Amino acid sequence: MRIWPFGKKPQEQKVIDPVCKMEVSPSAAAARSDYRGKTYYFCATGCKQSFDKEPQKYVTA
Numbered sequence: 603m604r605i606w607p608f609g610k611k612p613q614e615q616k617v618i619d620p621v622c623k624m625e626v627s628p629s630a631a632a633a634r635s636d637y638r639g640k641t642y643y644f645c646a647t648g649c650k651q652s653f654d655k656e657p658q659k660y661v662t663a
């Protein structure tokens with residue numbers, strides 16, 4: 603097993619919950635939604651529901 607230089611494994615890349623702007627890890631996200639071919643992750647199902655209602659409000663073109 604390889605030892606990483608700083609004793610840590612590389613961190614999973616965090617993504618931003620578009621509704622509340624919180625950082626979430628995709629693997630730990632409470633919910634996710636696909637919109638225009640992109641996957642968005644949410645900290646809570648409430649955020650996903652807000653997003654699904656009006657995705658265009660949270661996603662800037």
Ligand SMILES: [Zn+2]
Nearest residue numbers: 619622645649
């Ligand atoms: Zn959220």
